Amino acid sequence: MAFDSLFLSAMTTELSEKLVGGRIMRIQQPYSQELILVVRNERKNHKLLISAHPTYARIQISDLETTNPPVPPNFCMILRKYIESAVIERIEQIPNERILKFHLRGKNEIGDERLCDLYVEIMGRYSNVVLVDKEKNSIIDCIKHVSMAYNSYRTLLPNAPYLLPPAQTDKISPIDLTEADIAAMLTSELKLAKRIVQVVAGFSPLFAREVVAKAQSQQPAAILTAMHSLLQTTVQPSWTETNNKEDFYHFELQTSDTLVNQYSSLSELLDQFYADKARRDRVHQIGKDIEHMLQLEINKAELKIAKLEQTMHETTKADDIRIKGELLTTYMHAFSKGMTEVSLVNYYDETGGELKIVLNPLKTPSQNAQAYFNKYQKLKTAVIIVAEQIAKTQTELAYLNSVVTQLNSAAPSDIDEIREELIEQGYLRAKKQKNNRPKKAKKPNVHRYLATDGTELFVGRNNIQNDYLTHRFAHKLDTWLHVKDLPGSHVIVKSLEPTDATLMEAAMIAAHFSKASLSAQVPVDYTLIKHVHKPSGAKPGYVIYDHQTTLFVTPEKAAVEALEVK
16 A cells, blocks of 8 residues: 555655644535645645545645535534634654544634644545544544444544554564564565565555565665665655556655656645546546446446347348238138148249248138238338337437446536436436526536647537537637547637647547547547537437548547646
């Protein structure tokens, strides 16, 4: 794990430099497991992000934008009551643990001094944020409640006494580690890096591997020297990649395959590393009902198409049914009521062979012949109806897949528009409003980019934005781009004569925000807006176009992000 106690130690230093002495001016809880504390210090606001997410737990100063719910969660309200306007006196790390303690001094409702501690526990799925009354050492509230039924060692509920997680008493502090301890590790059958993690407190597998690589020896003295050297390494926030797995640390890892980038601060590193991961998770939290509904509808459409294609296959037997009806009519004297089958000479067969025909014993010869003709007429009609149904269902499936693609690249602020679109299309139910006044229509939130030469590029991240951009926002002589034959974003180039370089950048954006975002060579069509049309009754985002030219580009996430206007 990259966010180990050593990384947290470096982060504690960074946070202390910027936040200690500052005042908490605003508290927000944009997502169920994330907090934003706006701290004012030295005439500057800092957004402190605290996440107790089981996968993305972290603490940092963040510049990323967040969307707040209309009604603050209970824990947010408790924090506002107890620590809004409080001063951060000190930030300390519990030794060798992934736990930070904020010492806060504020005032209660009548102006008396109130001291609180805010514990941030960054421990994977056990991560938590706990507000504690300093005087009583009792829990005021926490972002995740944990009862005795789930944790017999400590209860994380309001009014319960606060206990730190059980200390790893069987581990040795890095300060107390000796050559004898390392020599004992070398006798184990386990690899040295794994043994270091088992024995030394606060060390992650990532750091242990770095120690072994730096030592280049199995001698205890060399290993201890390498360990002390790395513990004193100057902070240089780095994003690395090893075996196609991305990771980060507070200094450059020699055991990594590739150095992706380096940053000026740990917070900037985390903002970049978690930007896309956290966005996808936040979109999932906000739109999980949409994801579930879309998957159900896609499964339903695919099953319907399979059944219709089976029916279409059966219609190929229509001529065989007709022939049987004609033979029964011709040879009606050769069989009678009560018979279950009859073999008749098939005069359509050049060999003159006989054809066995199944009969309904309850029907007369004339009724049996008529039954075959009726079935033949139904199959003939079914060919047209089934073909129409297959085309209609395939269009619906393409639309649903386009929404899935848009959901995968959506920002949290785009979810409301996607939800509104699905309500209009009848896939979701609208929530009842407390008052009967209709909601004022909002202008879609399109995304703006700047090409290298300064040309404005506009991108739709969902079908509402796409329709607005293409049919209302763009001028008829603007250039329109879209990935060829796949779901994706509409991109508008606001220029009468865009350069080839600008068109390539716009095409890269279109490819990035499409179903082909991971492909090496993506075909992207471009044409003028005046050649783009929406058929009557078409689904949102669907257009037809002509006079197009096709470019082939390779989507590059970093290049696209560099063009976005935040």
